[in-house]
Amino acid sequence: xxxxxxxxxxxxxxxxxxxxxxxxxxxxxVASAYPGTPSTEILENLCTYEGVYAEWAPxxxxxxxxxxxxxxxxxxxxxxxKHVGLNVAADPLFTAAYTGVKGGLVVVTADDPEMHSSQNExxxxxxxxxxxxxxxxxxxxxxxxxxxxTAYRISEEFDTPVLLRTTTRVxxxxxxxxxxxxESSSAMLGIEKMPExxxxxxxxxxxxxxxxxxxxxxxxxxxxxFPENRIEWGDRQKGFITSGVSYLYVKEAxxxxxxxxxGMAYPFPDRMIREFASKVQELFIVEELDPFIETHVxxxxxxxxxxxxxxxxxxxxxxxxxxxxxxxxxxDLFTPVAIPMRPPNLCAGCPHRGIFHAISKLKVFVAGDIxxxxxxxxxxxxxxxxxxxxxxxxxxxxxxxxxxxxxxLGKIVAVIxxxxxxxxxxxxxxxVVYNRGFSTVIILDNRTTxxxxxxxxxxxxxxxxxxxxxxxxxxxxxxxxxxxxxxSLDPHQxxxxxxxxxxxxxxxxxxxxITKAPCALLPEIKKKKxxxxxTVRAKxxxxxxxxxxxxxxxxxxxxxxxxxxxxxxxxETQKGxxxxxxxxxxxxxxxxxxxxxxxxxxxxxxxx
Amino acid sequence: xxxxxxxxxxxxxxQGILLxxxxxxxxxxxxxxxxxxxxxxxxxxxxxxxVAHLRYGEKVxxxxxxxGDADIVVSFELLEALRYLPYMNRKTRVIVNTQKILPSxxxxxxxxxxxxxxxxxTQRGITVFPIDAFEIAKSAGETRAVNMVLVGALSALLPLxxxxxxxxxxxxxxxxxxxxxSEAFLKGKEAIANxxx
Numbered sequence: 001x002x003x004x005x006x007x008x009x010x011x012x013x014x015x016x017x018x019x020x021x022x023x024x025x026x027x028x029x030v031a032s033a034y035p036g037t038p039s040t041e042i043l044e045n046l047c048t049y050e051g052v053y054a055e056w057a058p059x060x061x062x063x064x065x066x067x068x069x070x071x072x073x074x075x076x077x078x079x080x081x082k083h084v085g086l087n088v089a090a091d092p093l094f095t096a097a098y099t100g101v102k103g104g105l106v107v108v109t110a111d112d113p114e115m116h117s118s119q120n121e122x123x124x125x126x127x128x129x130x131x132x133x134x135x136x137x138x139x140x141x142x143x144x145x146x147x148x149x150t151a152y153r154i155s156e157e158f159d160t161p162v163l164l165r166t167t168t169r170v171x172x173x174x175x176x177x178x179x180x181x182x183e184s185s186s187a188m189l190g191i192e193k194m195p196e197x198x199x200x201x202x203x204x205x206x207x208x209x210x211x212x213x214x215x216x217x218x219x220x221x222x223x224x225x226f227p228e229n230r231i232e233w234g235d236r237q238k239g240f241i242t243s244g245v246s247y248l249y250v251k252e253a254x255x256x257x258x259x260x261x262x263g264m265a266y267p268f269p270d271r272m273i274r275e276f277a278s279k280v281q282e283l284f285i286v287e288e289l290d291p292f293i294e295t296h297v298x299x300x301x302x303x304x305x306x307x308x309x310x311x312x313x314x315x316x317x318x319x320x321x322x323x324x325x326x327x328x329x330x331x332d333l334f335t336p337v338a339i340p341m342r343p344p345n346l347c348a349g350c351p352h353r354g355i356f357h358a359i360s361k362l363k364v365f366v367a368g369d370i371x372x373x374x375x376x377x378x379x380x381x382x383x384x385x386x387x388x389x390x391x392x393x394x395x396x397x398x399x400x401x402x403x404x405x406x407x408x409l410g411k412i413v414a415v416i417x418x419x420x421x422x423x424x425x426x427x428x429x430x431x432v433v434y435n436r437g438f439s440t441v442i443i444l445d446n447r448t449t450x451x452x453x454x455x456x457x458x459x460x461x462x463x464x465x466x467x468x469x470x471x472x473x474x475x476x477x478x479x480x481x482x483x484x485x486x487x488s489l490d491p492h493q494x495x496x497x498x499x500x501x502x503x504x505x506x507x508x509x510x511x512x513x514i515t516k517a518p519c520a521l522l523p524e525i526k527k528k529k530x531x532x533x534x535t536v537r538a539k540x541x542x543x544x545x546x547x548x549x550x551x552x553x554x555x556x557x558x559x560x561x562x563x564x565x566x567x568x569x570x571x572e573t574q575k576g577x578x579x580x581x582x583x584x585x586x587x588x589x590x591x592x593x594x595x596x597x598x599x600x601x602x603x604x605x606x607x608x
Numbered sequence: 609x610x611x612x613x614x615x616x617x618x619x620x621x622x623q624g625i626l627l628x629x630x631x632x633x634x635x636x637x638x639x640x641x642x643x644x645x646x647x648x649x650x651x652x653x654x655x656x657x658x659v660a661h662l663r664y665g666e667k668v669x670x671x672x673x674x675x676g677d678a679d680i681v682v683s684f685e686l687l688e689a690l691r692y693l694p695y696m697n698r699k700t701r702v703i704v705n706t707q708k709i710l711p712s713x714x715x716x717x718x719x720x721x722x723x724x725x726x727x728x729x730t731q732r733g734i735t736v737f738p739i740d741a742f743e744i745a746k747s748a749g750e751t752r753a754v755n756m757v758l759v760g761a762l763s764a765l766l767p768l769x770x771x772x773x774x775x776x777x778x779x780x781x782x783x784x785x786x787x788x789x790s791e792a793f794l795k796g797k798e799a800i801a802n803x804x805x
Contacts, residue, residue, distance in 0.1 A: 012630070012637050012645075037649055116648045140644070140671070173671040174633055174645040245671070252670035319674040333676045334693045334732060340719040342620065342691070342711035344656035375654060380716060453649070548716045553655055556710055557717030576717060 005179045013177040015170040018141040019080075019108060020045035021177065022148035026104070027184040028052055028078050030070035032063035034423060035452040036082030037117035038171040039110035043080060044455075047465045056455055056464045059390070059423040060085035064092045064107060068161075071105040072198060074189040076152055080108040083124050084389065088424070093161065094131045098208040099198050100159035100215075103187045104152035111167045113288045114315040117451075119370065119389065121313065123289035128163050128266035132212055134219050135163040136228070137244040137265040141175040147228065147263065149183070156187060158215055158222070165265060167288065169245045169315065220267045228263025231276055238325070239280025241273065241293055241304075245316075246286045252318035254325060268296050277302045284309070284325055288316050346375050348554040349525070349586035351446055351517035354491035355415075356383045357550050357590070358498045359442075364413050364505065367397035369425070371417040372450040372519075380551040384415070391416070391424030398432050398439050410505045414441045418474065419449040419457040426477070432510045433482040440505045441512045443474055444491075446519040454522065478512045485511035492517055492588050520586055531587040532602045534580050539569065540599035541577040547591045547600060554584035555591060612665035614673040615762070618692050619684025620709045621658045624755035627780070628684075629660040631759050634776045636664040639768050646671040655712070657688060682762050684741070684754065685709050690725050698733040703761045703800065705741040705754065737761065739799045745792050750785060753792035760796025764804070770797070 005011060013021065019042045023031060031054040033043045047054040057063035060081040070077035081089060086109045093107065109127070112118040128135035136151050138144040144166060151162040196204050223229055234256045242250050243262040250259060260276040262268070277283050277297070285294040285306035294306035309324040310316065346353050356376040359366060360383040368374055368384035369392060377384035386396055397414035404411075416425045421443050432439045449455040456462035461471030478486045485507060489500050497515070504511040518525055547555050559576040566572050580591075580600070592600045615632065619625050626647055633645040641664040648658075661673045675694045681702040683689035689704045696702065704726065713719035722728070729736050741757040748757070756777065763773050774790055781789045 010637065012634050012643065040649075168648065169646060169671050172647055172649055174630070174643070175668075175671075176637055176642060248669040248671065315672075317672040317674060318670045319677075331676050334696060336694055337690055337728060339687060339690050339722055340711045340713045342655075342657040342688075344621070344654035345712050347654065372654065451654075545717065551712060551716065553712065553715065556715045559717065559720070 007179055007181050009179045010176050011179065012174050013141050014041065014172055014174045015138070015141045015144040015166050016041035016172070017045050018145040018177045019148050019164075019166070020049070021179070022145035023078050024049040024052060025145070025180050025182050026149045026152045027076050027182060029075035029103070030067060031055070031078040031080070032057045032066040033080040034058070034060045034063055034085060035449055035455045036085050036110070037452055038112055038166070038168045039080045039082045039085070039108060040452045040455070042108060043464060046078075054464055056457065058458055060089040061091060064089040064096070067105055067107070068092055068096050071101040071103045073103070073191065074185075074187045075103040076185045077103060077105050078108065081110070082118065083109055083111040083122050084118065084120065085109070086124055086127055088390070090127065090131070093127070093133070095200050096161045097131050097133045098200055098205055098212060100208075101155055101161060102192070103185050104155035105161045106148060106151045106155060106164055107161060108164045108166065110171045111165060111289075113167055116168055119387065121289065123292060124163070124165055125265050125292045126290065132216055133161050133163055134158070134267065135165055135265040136263060137165050138170055138263070139245055139247045140170060140173060142177050143263070144170060145177055145180070149180075150228070152185070154222075156185060158219055160215055165244070167245055216267060220270070223264050223267055223269040224271050226264055226269070229269050229272060230261055230263070231272070232259045232261065234258045236279060237281045238284060239276060239282070240284050240286055241276065241297065242286040243293065244288065246288055246321075249316050249318045249321045250286050253322035262293065265292070268293075270300060273297060273300060274302065277304070286310055286316070286321055289313070343378055344375060345378070345551060345553055346372065347520050348552055348584045349520035349588040351491045351515060351520070351588070352376060352444055353381065353550055353552065354494060354517075354588070354590045355442065355444065355497055355515045356381045358491070358494060358501055359383050359413065359415070361498050362501055362505065364411050365400065367393045367400070367412065367414045369393035369416040369420050371420055371444075373415065373417060373444055380549050390420055391428055394425055394428030394432060394439065394441055397441070398428065398435075398437050401437055401439055409438060409508060412439070413505060414439060416441065416443055417450070418443060418445040418447070418459050419455075421474065422458045422472065426481070429478065429483065429510075429512070430481055437510055438508045439510055440507070441510070443512060443514045445474060445514050445516050448519050448522060450519050450521070454519070474514055483510050483512050485509060486514065487511070488514045488516050490517055491515040492590055494590060494593050520588070525586065532589070533582055533585045533587045534589065534592060534600055535582070535603045536578050536580050537599045537601055538577060540597045542597055542599070543570070543574045543576050543578075544597070545578070546596065547578050547594050550590060550594065552591060554581045555579070556581055612663050612668050614677055614679045615662040615664075616673055616678040616681045616692065616695050617660040617662065617684070618681065618688045619658055619705075620688065621655050623658070623684045624752070625658050625660055625684055628755040628759050629662055631756075631773070631776050631780055632762065633662055633664075634780070635768055635772045636662075638772050638776065641665060642668045644668045644671040657691060659692065680762065680765055682758050684758060686725050687711065687721065690722065690728055693729075696734055701735045701737065701765060702729060703737045703739065703758065703765070704729075705758060706738050707740065707742040707754070737800055737803050739796070739803070741796065744795045744799060748788055748792040748795050750788035750792060753785075753789045756789045756792040757796035757799075760793035761800045763793070764797045764800035
C-alpha cells in the first residue's frame with residue numbers, strides 16, 4: 001500500500017512512518033515487536049510494505065530473539081520497542097553484542113522523556129554503553145529514515161547489532177521525508193553453522209569478548225569520520241555538543257552558534273570533541289535526560305556546562321534551552337488560569353469499569369498492571385493500588401501474600417490485561433501455582449491491546465497483517481499451568497461479578513477470573529446496530545449521585561438552583577439530577593443497577 | 609530566513625484533532641513549506657486534553673511551539689482554549705469551537721464549568737473567533753466533521769489556497785464522506801470570513 005510512492009517523492013511522515021520506510025528501503029526481511037508508545041506505528045506501517053514479514057511478538061525479548069534469528073539466517077532484521085521494552089529485551093541484546101550478526105540487525109528503542117505514556121523516564125543511551133553496541137540518534141523523521149539505512153550498513157560492516165534511539169518528539173513528529181531507492185544486504189541467506197560465533201559457551205564467549213573490544217575500537221575510529229557526527233561552525237563564543245531532538249532546540253534557541261551534532265550517540269568521536277572544545281570559548285552540552293554526553297566529555301578532562309543549567313528531567317524545548325544558556329529576560333507570558341482538569345478516563349461502555357467497580361466493593365489491595373485499565377487508579381473508581389511494569393501484578397500480589405501469610409487471604413487481587421498476561425503474566429502465574437500460593441488473578445480479556453491503539457495479540461486469533469491465527473485459549477492455558485479454579489464472567493453484569501469475586505478471593509488456592517467483554521472502541525461494538533441506549537427518567541432521579549461513582553463519561557451531573565429544581569417538579573433542596581448523554585452512551589448497562597430509584601432505563605422503556 | 613508560523617491545536621481526545629492537523633500539515637507541505645507537526649499518542653487520548661503543535665516556514669527546526677509563541681490557536685472545545693493560555697500572546701488569534709465537552713470533574717459534579725471562557729480571553733486583548741463548529745458540521749450533514757469545519761476556519765487565516773486544502777481532503781478522507789467533509793471545510797471557512805467582516 002505504501003509502495004505507491006516514486007523515488008524522489010516528498011511525503012509527510014512521522015519518525016515512525018519514516019523508520020518503516022527506511023526498513024523497506026534497507027531491504028529488511030523480518031521485523032518483530034511488541035506495541036508500546038511511542039514505537040507502535042513502526043510495525044503497523046511496515047506490515048503494509050510488500051516483501052517484509054512483520055509480526056507482533058508476545059514481548060520484546062521474543063521480538064529481539066526473532067530478529068536475531070533472522071539475522072543469523074542472513075536476512076536484514078528489525079526489532080522495535082519502547083524504552084522499557086528494552087529492559088525486557090536486554091538479555092538477548094547483551095549477548096547478541098558478542099555473537100554479532102550475519103544479516104544486519106537493528107533494534108529501535110523509542111524513549112519517552114516527560115512520560116507522556118510511560119511509567120518511567122529511563123535514558124536508553126545508557127544501554128549502548130552497557131551492551132557495548134553502537135547507537136545512532138536521529139533528530140527528525142527525515143534523519144530517522146536515513147539513519148536506519150546507515151545502521152544496517154554499520155551492522156554488517158562491523159558485525160554488530162546497532163541501536164537506533166528515538167524519543168517521543170522524533171517518533172511522533174511529522175516532517176517532510178523523501179522516498180529513496182531500495183538497497184539490499186551483501187549477506188547471503190542460508191543456514192551456516194558457526195559455533196564459535198553463535199554458541200556463547202564460556203570458552204567461545206571469552207574469544208568473542210576480545211573481538212567485541214576490537215570492534216569498539218574500530219567503531220571509535222569510524223565515529224571520527226562518520227558524516228553524521230558533524231561540526232557546524234558559527235559564532236565561537238559559545239559551542240554546543242548535542243544530539244537527537246535537542247539539536248533542533250539548540251538551532252532554534254541559539255541561531256548561529258557553533259554546534260557539534262552527534263548523529264552517533266555511542267561510541268564517541270574523542271578527537272572531534274577535543275578539536276571542537278578547543279576552538280570555542282565556552283562549551284555547553286545540551287541533552288535530554290541523563291548527562292550521557294557530558295559525563296564522557298568531562299572524563300576526557302574537558303571543562304563544560306551541562307546539567308547544572310539544563311534540566312535532567314522531562315522534555316526540553318527551545319525556550320528551556322534558551323533560558324538555561326543565555327541570560328535572556330523572562331518573556332511576559334500569560335499565567336495559567338485555574339480551570340477544571342481534564343484527566344484521561346476509561347471510555348463510555350468500557351468493560352474494565354464494570355470489574356473495577358465490582359472490585360471496589362471488596363476493599364482489597366489491587367496489584368495492577370500496564371494498560372488502559374491502569375486508569376482505574378484515578379477517581380472516582382480509585383481501585384488500583386500498585387502498577388510497576390508489564391506483568392508485575394501477579395508477582396507483586398504473590399510476594400505480598402508470602403510476606404503476610406494467611407492474613408493475606410481475601411485481601412489481595414492481581415489484575416492484568418489479556419495482552420499483558422501474554423507478554424509476561426504467565427510466568428508469574430506459574431510461580432503462584434508452583435509455590436503453593438492462593439492468589440486471585442483477574443485477567444481482563446477485552447480481545448485487543450487497547451492503550452496502544454488496538455493491536456491484535458496471541459489471544460485474539462489475528463496477526464499483525466490481519467491473517468487469522470490460532471487464538472491462545474487463556475482459560476485452557478491457566479488450567480494447563482495447574483490453576484484448578486478458572487471462572488469466566490461478563491464484567492457488565494455487576495451483581496454476578498461481585499459474587500464471583502467474593503467467592504474466589506476467599507479460596508485458599510490459586511484462582512483465575514477471566515472477564516470477557518470486548519473493548520468498547522472495537523468496530524464490532526461501535527458499529528453494532530441494535531444497541532439499547534440508556535436514559536435517566538427525570539422524575540425518578542433523586543440526585544443521590546450513586547450513578548456518578550463509576551465515572552462513566554456518558555453520565556453527567558446537571559446542577560440545579562432551588563428555583564430550577566422546583567420548576568422541574570423536584571424538591572427545592574435537590575441540588576441537581578443525572579443525565580445520560582445519548583451521543584456517548586453505548587448501552588453497556590453498567591449504570592442501571594446502581595440506581596435504587598429505577599431512574600435509569602433503556603430508551604423507549606422509560607415511561608414506566 | 610522567513611519567519612516560522614506557529615499553529616497550536618487543542619481539544620479533547622476523540623475529536624479528530626490528529627486528522628485535522630495532518631490535513632493542515634499536508635496542505636502546508638503542498639504549498640512548498642517545510643513543516644513539523646508534533647503530537648502525543650497513547651494514554652492522553654482516552655478522553656484527556658490533546659494538543660498538536662504545527663510549525664511551518666522556509667526551514668523549521670524545533671517541533672515544539674514555545675509558550676507565548678502561538679500565532680494562531682484552534683481550540684476544538686471551549687474550555688480547552690483557556691487551558692493553553694500560556695501558549696498565547698496579545699497578538700495571537702484564537703478560533704474557538706464553542707461546543708462544550710464536560711471534563712470528568714465537571715460531569716461528576718465535583719467542579720464547575722467556567723461561564724466566561726471567551727471573556728477571559730478577550731479581556732487579555734486576544735482576538736477571538738468563536739464558532740459553533742458542531743452546528744456547522746450538522747448543517748453540512750456530518751456531525752463527525754467538526755474537525756474539518758475547524759480546518760476550514762483556520763484556512764481563512766492562512767495564506768494558503770483553498771484548492772490545496774480541498775485536494776488534501778479528497779486524498780485523505782474516504783470517498784463516502786468526502787463531499788460532506790469538503791462542505792464542512794467550506795462552511796467553516798465562511799464562518800470566519802463572516803466574523804472578520
